[in-house]
Amino acid sequence: xxxxxxxxxxxxxxxxxxxxxxxxxxxxxxxxxxxxxxxxxxxxxxxxxxxxxxxxxxxxxxxxxxxxxxxxxxxxxxxxxxxxxxxxxxxxxxxxxxxxxxxxxxxxxxxxxxxxxxxxxxxxxxxxxxxxxxxxxxxxxxxxxxxxxxxxxxxxxxxxxxxxxxxxxxxxxxxxxxxxxxxxxxxxxxxxxxxxxxxxxxxxxxxxxxxxxxxxxxxxxxxxxxxxxxxxxxxxxxxxxxxxxxxxxxxxxxxxxxxxxxxxxxxxxxxxxxxxxxxxxxxxxxxxxxxxxxxxxxxxxxxxxxxxxxxxxxxxxxxxxxxxxxxxxxxxxxxxxxxxxxxxxxxxxxxxxxxxxxxxxxxxx
Amino acid sequence: xxxxxxxxxxxxxxxxxxxxxxxxxxxxxxxxxxxxxxxxxxxxxxxxxxxxxxxxxxxxxxxxxxxxxxxxxxxxxxxxxxxxxxxxxxxxxxxxxxxxxxxxxxxxxxxxxxxxxxxxxxxxxxxxxxxxxxxxxxxxxxxxxxxxxxxxxxxxxxxxxxxxxxxxxxxxxxxxxxxxxxxxxxxxxxxxxxxxxxxxxxxxxxxxxxxxxxxxxxxxxxxxxxxxxxxxxxxxxxxxxxxxxxxxxxxxxxxxxxxxxxxxxxxxxxxxxxxxxxxxxxxxxxxxxxxxxxxxxxxxxxxxxxxxxxxxxxxxxxxxxxxxxxxxxxxxxxxxxxxxxxxxxxxxxxxxxxxxxxxxxxxxxxxxxxxxxxxxxxxxxxxxxxxxxxxxxxxxxxxxxxxxxxxxxxxxxxxxxxxxxxxxx
Numbered sequence: 001x002x003x004x005x006x007x008x009x010x011x012x013x014x015x016x017x018x019x020x021x022x023x024x025x026x027x028x029x030x031x032x033x034x035x036x037x038x039x040x041x042x043x044x045x046x047x048x049x050x051x052x053x054x055x056x057x058x059x060x061x062x063x064x065x066x067x068x069x070x071x072x073x074x075x076x077x078x079x080x081x082x083x084x085x086x087x088x089x090x091x092x093x094x095x096x097x098x099x100x101x102x103x104x105x106x107x108x109x110x111x112x113x114x115x116x117x118x119x120x121x122x123x124x125x126x127x128x129x130x131x132x133x134x135x136x137x138x139x140x141x142x143x144x145x146x147x148x149x150x151x152x153x154x155x156x157x158x159x160x161x162x163x164x165x166x167x168x169x170x171x172x173x174x175x176x177x178x179x180x181x182x183x184x185x186x187x188x189x190x191x192x193x194x195x196x197x198x199x200x201x202x203x204x205x206x207x208x209x210x211x212x213x214x215x216x217x218x219x220x221x222x223x224x225x226x227x228x229x230x231x232x233x234x235x236x237x238x239x240x241x242x243x244x245x246x247x248x249x250x251x252x253x254x255x256x257x258x259x260x261x262x263x264x265x266x267x268x269x270x271x272x273x274x275x276x277x278x279x280x281x282x283x284x285x286x287x288x289x290x291x292x293x294x295x296x297x298x299x300x301x302x303x304x305x306x307x308x309x310x311x312x313x314x315x316x317x318x319x320x321x322x323x324x325x326x327x328x329x330x331x332x333x334x335x336x337x338x339x340x341x342x343x344x345x346x347x348x349x350x351x352x353x354x355x356x357x358x359x360x361x362x363x364x365x
Numbered sequence: 366x367x368x369x370x371x372x373x374x375x376x377x378x379x380x381x382x383x384x385x386x387x388x389x390x391x392x393x394x395x396x397x398x399x400x401x402x403x404x405x406x407x408x409x410x411x412x413x414x415x416x417x418x419x420x421x422x423x424x425x426x427x428x429x430x431x432x433x434x435x436x437x438x439x440x441x442x443x444x445x446x447x448x449x450x451x452x453x454x455x456x457x458x459x460x461x462x463x464x465x466x467x468x469x470x471x472x473x474x475x476x477x478x479x480x481x482x483x484x485x486x487x488x489x490x491x492x493x494x495x496x497x498x499x500x501x502x503x504x505x506x507x508x509x510x511x512x513x514x515x516x517x518x519x520x521x522x523x524x525x526x527x528x529x530x531x532x533x534x535x536x537x538x539x540x541x542x543x544x545x546x547x548x549x550x551x552x553x554x555x556x557x558x559x560x561x562x563x564x565x566x567x568x569x570x571x572x573x574x575x576x577x578x579x580x581x582x583x584x585x586x587x588x589x590x591x592x593x594x595x596x597x598x599x600x601x602x603x604x605x606x607x608x609x610x611x612x613x614x615x616x617x618x619x620x621x622x623x624x625x626x627x628x629x630x631x632x633x634x635x636x637x638x639x640x641x642x643x644x645x646x647x648x649x650x651x652x653x654x655x656x657x658x659x660x661x662x663x664x665x666x667x668x669x670x671x672x673x674x675x676x677x678x679x680x681x682x683x684x685x686x687x688x689x690x691x692x693x694x695x696x697x698x699x700x701x702x703x704x705x706x707x708x709x710x711x712x713x714x715x716x717x718x719x720x721x722x723x724x725x726x727x728x729x730x731x732x733x734x735x736x737x738x739x740x741x742x743x744x745x746x747x748x749x750x751x752x753x754x755x756x757x758x759x760x761x762x763x764x765x766x767x768x769x770x771x772x773x774x775x776x777x778x779x780x781x782x783x784x785x786x787x788x789x790x
Contacts, residue, residue, distance in 0.1 A: 004468035024583045026575040027476035032469075033416055045468075088405035090466040310394075312464065312720075324466075 003324035005045030008069035040068030058192035076167035081137025096163040100170035143267035152180035158243030224254035283357035296357035320354035332361030382683030419445035429640035442648035451707025485546035499692035516768040538653035580645035592637025603629035667771035668745035695746035
């Protein structure tokens with residue numbers, strides 16, 4: 001089944017009214033007719049209308065969206081699944097919300113950075129236009145600030161890892177809570193820093209905000225050893241890190257050896273799915289109803305293996321979030337490509353986007 | 366004496382069949398690659414059209430006590446139901462639009478405005494019929510288990526009545542299809558687990574209840590209320606002058622008025638209810654007649670071939686395509702005709718590529734025809750009148766014992782008589 005957005009907050013009166021007349025429209029619903037007048041009136045899933053698309057530096061763009069019904073709210077650092085229509089096909093991706101939760105105009109925003117060879121981010125950055133309707137999925141994520149700030153904060157971000165932290169900074173700023181924040185941000189070039197102006201502005205206005213921008217194209221990558229010079233009291237701070245996997249891994253190792261790992265919070269945009277140094281042997285996937293075999297090398301998700309063999313596979317977010325790609329495995333051993341855990345399946349439902357085959361696997365499709 | 370080859374594709378070698386398979390695969394691949402915004406606009410447009418016509422029909426029927434509004438409303442409703450069943454429901458349930466990844470136009474979530482459940486239909490039609498197309502004893506759509514439409518099927522005295530129950534089937538086709546999904550034969554042979562039978566019955570009765578509540582209770586009731594409202598607003602004093610005077614004289618002016626209002630409302634309400642009830646009934650019958658006609662023309666005209674189970678043993682992909690090709694028959698017509706028939710006028714293309722969006726069939730038809738020409742295969746097609754004529758002639762003729770396969774197009778003729786008949790004799 002294809003993925004859908006989250007149910008919107010609708011007044012109980014409206015819900016009851018729609019339910020009361022539902023039988024007159026069976027097998028459709030009153031919503032099916034109301035949507036013809038305005039797609040935002042759907043009470044089945046939350047949709048939003050794109051208000052503005054604002055180009056940002058570094059090949060990113062901020063997409064400002066007005067939700068059709070009351071926005072459920074989010075905590076800074078959380079992400080939302082966004083459903084966009086591109087060339088007739090619905091695509092879903094998860095993006096960190098970059099807006100502060102209590103924006104007076106009620107808009108929410110995400111700031112995708114153009115990924116070469118991607119589908120959704122180039123679309124949002126280059127082709128999305130005001131007036132377009134998008135689907136809004138669940139708000140998720142545990143990469144959020146503590147309820148009470150008891151110690152100083154340390155942000156370590158790189159590239160588009162700035163996005164969840166931007167939402168945090170904006171909220172802190174609104175509440176006048178930028179009292180003791182150290183932010184180390186890495187970008188490849190000096191003028192390609194997404195939100196660069198806003199960060200500089202915060203740095204200028206707040207004594208409690210200390211920004212270090214690392215230009216990796218010139219000075220090389222930031223390593224955890226440098227923390228002692230840039231932020232000597234890093235051990236005492238509540239730390240938030242978001243960026244490429246290598247950076248996050250290095251930081252975690254550093255906190256484990258020299259600090260308190262409990263104080264380090266990390267957010268990964270991409271699960272570690274396979275790659276060149278994938279473990280395991282791979283295998284073959286047999287599609288029972290199609291009577292077709294697909295080669296599934298080590299580190300390749302079953303979803304990709306199927307697609308490459310020409311099978312029309314259900315797919316959604318492709319990162320193990322949305323459960324659109326689930327299929328029943330008749331039998332076989334599979335590997336969770338994020339954790340490398342191997343398990344044996346008999347008639348179980350599995351997310352094909354984050355699992356690879358380990359030997360012969362038979363799938364009900 | 367050497368018997369003539371039985372199949373229209375018996376002259377093709379294994380290599381040629383493999384090549385044929387590759388050519389058909391290539392057409393499928395090409396269209397799959399091209400699918401995009403234009404296709405989405407098409408199906409969204411048809412869905413929008415259906416909903417607009419349905420709304421118009423229901424609105425017109427609020428005044429169903431007027432003959433003109435009744436006829437217009439019934440017409441709209443019939444057209445809406447036909448569009449919904451044929452071009453939308455049938456094709457969405459085939460998964461033709463699943464590539465859009467749209468949760469509301471998807472084979473896994475769609476339900477249609479007819480008696481059979483989407484789930485049962487996807488099994489009996491998408492799987493059984495489209496896999497075992499025209500294989501005698503396997504494809505339950507050959508005569509729908511109640512009719513003899515191929516001379517190779519063994520005759521039974523019950524078939525004498527088939528011209529009559531075919532008429533009944535035409536009128537109540539949606540219910541016939543719903544019961545057909547149950548697979549009565551398998552139940553009778555005890556092959557279908559009771560649990561599954563119960564599951565199906567629950568499904569059908571649920572759909573039946575919803576359909577009946579909507580068409581024969583809900584909307585008639587809405588019309589009744591509308592009739593009463595209009596009647597009371599336009600005619601505030603339902604009593605005649607004489608009646609009015611008599612009530613005044615007897616000193617029951619208020620009571621008399623209330624009684625008169627009530628009795629007028631009752632008449633108007635009942636009138637509105639009945640008129641919409643019959644409008645819905647008529648629209649359903651029109652839809653059933655149309656669906657029956659189009660669907661019976663898909664496989665039962667004289668031109669199509671059927672197959673014994675022996676003939677398809679170890680069938681290759683190429684041979685599967687060839688069987689689909691000669692087992693189906695097209696109907697010629699205008700674009701409007703194809704829209705209203707769910708593009709099943711392109712039954713041949715549909716059977717070759719059941720999961721291809723129906724709007725593409727007209728585009729690929731020339732390519733399919735070209736392949737037929739190059740491989741010496743028949744491309745079955747004809748106008749609706751001829752196809753329908755030959756279908757009903759077959760149904761009447763085969764009600765009686767005997768009957769020979771009709772001459773088929775192409776150089777390769779079917780052999781009269783068959784192993785099954787001989788084995789039965």
